[in-house]
Amino acid sequence: MTELRRIVDNVHEQQHNGMSTGCVIDEQLKTIIIKWSRRATFAGLMWATVLASASFAAGNHHVYTVQVDESLDRLHVTAHFAAPVTYIAARSNSAEQFLLGAQDCDSGERIETAGRRMATPDAGISCLSYVIDLRKAAKAERRNRSLAPDNIIVSPIVWMWRPRLGRRDDVRVQFLLPDAVQVSVPWRPIESTAHTYVLTASPQSGSATAIFGRFDAAVTNVAGSDLRIALLRSSTDYDTAAMVDWIRDTANNITLVYGRFPNPAARIIIIPVATSPWRRDLPGVVFGRIVRDGGETVELLIDPRQPVESYHSDWTATHELSHMMLPYLRGEQRWISEGFAQYYQNVLLTRAGRYDEQYAWQKLHDGLERGRTSVPEMSPNEATGADERNSRMKVYWSGTALALLADIELRGRSNGKKSLDTVLGQFQRCCLPSVRTWTGTELFTKFDSFLDEPLFMNLYRQFADTPGFPDTNPLLGQLGIVLDDGKVRLSDAAELAEIRAALMARIYTGAPGR
Numbered sequence: 001m002t003e004l005r006r007i008v009d010n011v012h013e014q015q016h017n018g019m020s021t022g023c024v025i026d027e028q029l030k031t032i033i034i035k036w037s038r039r040a041t042f043a044g045l046m047w048a049t050v051l052a053s054a055s056f057a058a059g060n061h062h063v064y065t066v067q068v069d070e071s072l073d074r075l076h077v078t079a080h081f082a083a084p085v086t087y088i089a090a091r092s093n094s095a096e097q098f099l100l101g102a103q104d105c106d107s108g109e110r111i112e113t114a115g116r117r118m119a120t121p122d123a124g125i126s127c128l129s130y131v132i133d134l135r136k137a138a139k140a141e142r143r144n145r146s147l148a149p150d151n152i153i154v155s156p157i158v159w160m161w162r163p164r165l166g167r168r169d170d171v172r173v174q175f176l177l178p179d180a181v182q183v184s185v186p187w188r189p190i191e192s193t194a195h196t197y198v199l200t201a202s203p204q205s206g207s208a209t210a211i212f213g214r215f216d217a218a219v220t221n222v223a224g225s226d227l228r229i230a231l232l233r234s235s236t237d238y239d240t241a242a243m244v245d246w247i248r249d250t251a252n253n254i255t256l257v258y259g260r261f262p263n264p265a266a267r268i269i270i271i272p273v274a275t276s277p278w279r280r281d282l283p284g285v286v287f288g289r290i291v292r293d294g295g296e297t298v299e300l301l302i303d304p305r306q307p308v309e310s311y312h313s314d315w316t317a318t319h320e321l322s323h324m325m326l327p328y329l330r331g332e333q334r335w336i337s338e339g340f341a342q343y344y345q346n347v348l349l350t351r352a353g354r355y356d357e358q359y360a361w362q363k364l365h366d367g368l369e370r371g372r373t374s375v376p377e378m379s380p381n382e383a384t385g386a387d388e389r390n391s392r393m394k395v396y397w398s399g400t401a402l403a404l405l406a407d408i409e410l411r412g413r414s415n416g417k418k419s420l421d422t423v424l425g426q427f428q429r430c431c432l433p434s435v436r437t438w439t440g441t442e443l444f445t446k447f448d449s450f451l452d453e454p455l456f457m458n459l460y461r462q463f464a465d466t467p468g469f470p471d472t473n474p475l476l477g478q479l480g481i482v483l484d485d486g487k488v489r490l491s492d493a494a495e496l497a498e499i500r501a502a503l504m505a506r507i508y509t510g511a512p513g514r
């Protein structure tokens with residue numbers, strides 16, 4: 001492709017934060033949801049009491065009711081705890097400034113705060129009610145500036161005051177919503193009860209978003225997984241149905257690894273952003289990131305002026321969704337997550353027919369070269385902890401080199417029966433989605449447990465703490481990737497040309513639409 005495209009890709013890499021089948025919910029379905037919420041407004045408290053007193057097998061099950069007012073100015077929250085609690089806190093240090101008041105709803109006594117903690121009585125409290133200044137919290141969130149006034153992003157870290165959660169604890173949160181107001185949160189929805197979700201302990205790779213207001217939402221099923229999509233509104237309209245098709249298409253790309261989508265209940269949010277007129281040459285997908293906090297959410301910032309058709313060949317969304325094939329990895333091992341996502345975005349866009357094979361290998365080759373020249377004095381583990389302005393290419397591409405080496409070795413030694421795809425497929429069955437943070441060695445030890453002869457930990461020991469970069473050039477030569485003046489040409493006469501073709505070949509058909 002063009003030089004411009006490469007520049008754009010580089011910009012994307014630099015911007016990238018290391019930082020359900022169905023259809024768009026139609027008017028009729030919206031109406032059904034609204035009716036449920038109306039019933040819930042007067043039945044909610046009784047329901048909450050029943051749940052709070054129900055006996056569960058293990059763990060503490062807290063019950064929250066969050067009433068959203070018509071104007072989106074306030075949240076009225078009532079919490080019934082499984083047992084009296086003394087520790088109640090919000091995650092954000094700025095949460096206190098959005099709290100309009102809190103009280104013990106049994107005694108009526110006011111509860112003061114000290115920083116991000118509530119000063120509860122020594123005996124603890126069983127019921128808490130508090131009010132949040134939602135409008136003020138929304139003003140503090142930069143992303144709201146480009147959104148319609150009745151679309152509000154406010155992270156739960158500034159409004160969710162709660163006890164600590166152990167592995168077996170959870171919070172059931174029911175939202176009571178006025179007509180036409182929707183909510184989108186990363187937590188697991190309870191199908192049988194409207195606007196009700198279960199919040200459990202999880203990694204906190206960032207701050208999850210909660211979205212309130214009047215926006216389109218869809219649930220689309222891809223290969224058995226329900227993807228919940230929220231499509232926020234700005235002053236520029238866009239074709240939300242076409243956007244949902246694009247998300248389906250992207251999620252289908254991920255199923256080309258092992259025939260399933262890695263997370264049965266992922267969330268995707270589309271955030272239109274205002275971009276300056278001189279940036280019209282940038283692709284429609286301006287930025288993407290995955291947030292693992294209370295569930296897995298991919299946030300995609302888009303320029304609504306760009307045609308959605310152009311999004312299908314953009315790698316950003318495939319990259320972000322590819323992250324779901326691995327669990328959240330501890331900070332200094334982010335090079336593994338980024339590398340695997342970089343590897344698969346190129347492989348999957350080729351399998352899906354969006355890239356031709358030569359273009360994919362050109363991108364892989366060029367990326368590996370950028371990685372090779374990035375902070376050569378550092379190891380991948382060191383580079384991830386370093387100033388990322390200098391080390392980003394090292395972080396993004398050393399894991400790609402490892403993924404490529406592992407994939408070719410697995411295919412070669414098993415006569416094509418095993419591959420990185422099959423290892424990831426086994427990993428998904430045992431371990432995803434994972435609610436905890438993994439280390440690189442835990443992950444690779446698990447991968448090796450699927451193999452007769454270990455591989456991943458050997459590669460980890462070889463490269464993770466070693467300065468320099470894996471030498472992938474001999475392997476690329478064996479695969480038939482020939483370079484003429486920096487331009488990739490594919491040779492079918494090469495020793496491993498069949499493996500190269502098999503790697504990019506499409507085995508799974510992708511999920512049919514429901």
Ligand SMILES: [Zn+2]
Nearest residue numbers: 016319338341
């Ligand atoms: Zn990434």
